[in-house]
Amino acid sequence: MFIAATIAIIIAMVLALMRALLGPTIYDRVLAVNLFGTKALLLIAVMGFLTDRPEFLDIALVYALINFIATIAIMKFFRFAHLGHPHQGDNLGDL
Amino acid sequence: MFRKLGLAVALFALWLLLSGIYQPLLISFGIASSLLVAWIAHRMDVADHEGFPIHLGVKAVTYWPWLVWEIIKANIDVALIIIKPNLQITPTMFYSNASQKTEVGQVTYANSITLTPGTISVGVADGTVEVHALTTSSADEVIGGRMDKRVCQMEGDN
Amino acid sequence: MFLDVLSWILILSGGVFGVISAIGVLRMPDIYTRMHAASIADTIALGLMCGGMMLQAGWTIVTIKLILILVFIFFASPTTTHALAKAAIAGGIKPILHEDRRKKVSDKTSNKGKGEKS
Incomplete structure (x- = not known):
């Protein structure tokens, strides 16, 4: 039954990857990559149960953190073309 | 300390x-x-009342189950819209009042809006939240102000 | 036995919701509506699957780790979505709108705000 869940997640991952390839704007691609990361997290957790090795959940936890930070960093990089400085000037605010 | x-x-x-x-x-x-x-x-200087809001305490605990129930209802609505062959979406943008007193309350309100599928907060400034909604009915739900009231309740008097 | 069946139902419905959200991301017409579809995967698909796996694991450290993942995603996902939406707006991408109520309501709220301040 975990196999059925794995297959469902992989189908969803393929669909998200298609949006990442098709996506007309950069924001579509980032959204698709974020969705892909969430699915990959679920896949890692389910694989841990499938192979009966609960250590996989630690990797899933770290993957969640990396996925979040990666999305924010990519958005900030495309917005300001820089990762270092905080936003300054007009009231657009930090991302 | x-x-x-x-x-x-x-x-x-x-x-x-x-x-x-x-x-x-x-x-x-x-x-x-x-x-x-x-x-x-x-x-x-991040361990202040915003970064580590322990003072909300018990009220936050009663807010979460209510929010989860709202999220489940909204999820089913959006899932039904997606699997119907003709996409019946009516995207709407509007401003909603965030009548919370503190910034933590307003952020909680905006995040609750975003977490509920069907509505996304696009910008927050000076007590108003700019919201993008998938359908006009989900927009009406937010304008009705049930969630706003609930977050105010959670925020309480402190 | 009952818990087993319940956990399978939860995991499989989580998978179904995950596939639905991916279909939604493919079908929706513009970036903002796609975000609504993507937030299904972040909330209910993850919640249902983690719930099902918690029932399989029982009261062990695995359950605690699953709860941690769930809580973290519940806090991180709105932040990501909001940052993405704000960046898209700032990047000049116009949403496809059926109805734009921003003008009407903003007039009202700005008047109200002035009244309260004075």
Whole structure:
């Protein structure tokens, strides 16, 4: 039954990857990559149960953190073309 | 000071949960690292009432189940819209009043809007939230102000 | 046995919701509506699957780790979505709108705000 869940997640991952390839704007691609990361997290957790090795959940936890930070960093990089400085000037605010 | 110590204790509890190996040497490493992180948080000035809102306490606990129930209802609505062959979407943008007193309350309100599928908060400024809604009915739901009232209740009088 | 069946139902419905959200991301016409579809995966698909796996694991450290993942995603996902939406707006991408109520309501709220201040 975990196999059925794995297959469902992989189908969803393929669909998200298609949006990442098709996506007309950069924001579509980032959204698709974020969705892909969430699915990959679920896949890692389910694989841990499938192979009966609960250590996989630690990797899933770290993957969640990396996925979040990666999305924010990519958005900030495309917005300001820089990762270092905080936003300054007009009231657009930090991302 | 109470907040910083609370942060250190919470970090250490998290460390104990995740580590799973309980030997004196490793536990002392855990204590040292959680104290170090608490000190860094103190230096960065992020362990204030926004970064570590323990004062919300019990009221937050009653807010979460209500929010989860709202999320489940909204999820089913959006899923039905997606699987119907003709996409019946009526995207709407509007401003909603966030009548919370503190910034933590307003952020909680905006995040609750975003977490509920069907509505996304696009910008927050001066007590108004700019919202993008998938359908006009989900927009009406937010304008109705049930969630706003609920967050105000959670925020309480402190 | 009952818990087993319940956990399978939860995991499979989580998978179904995950596939639905991916289909939604493919089908929706513009970036903002796609975000609504993507937030299904972040909330209910993850919640249902983690719930099912918790029932399989029982009261162990695995359950605690799953709860941690769930809590973290519940805090991180709105932040990501909001940052993405704000960046898209700032990047000049116009949403496809059926109805734009921003003008009407903003007039009202700005008047109200002035009244309260004075």
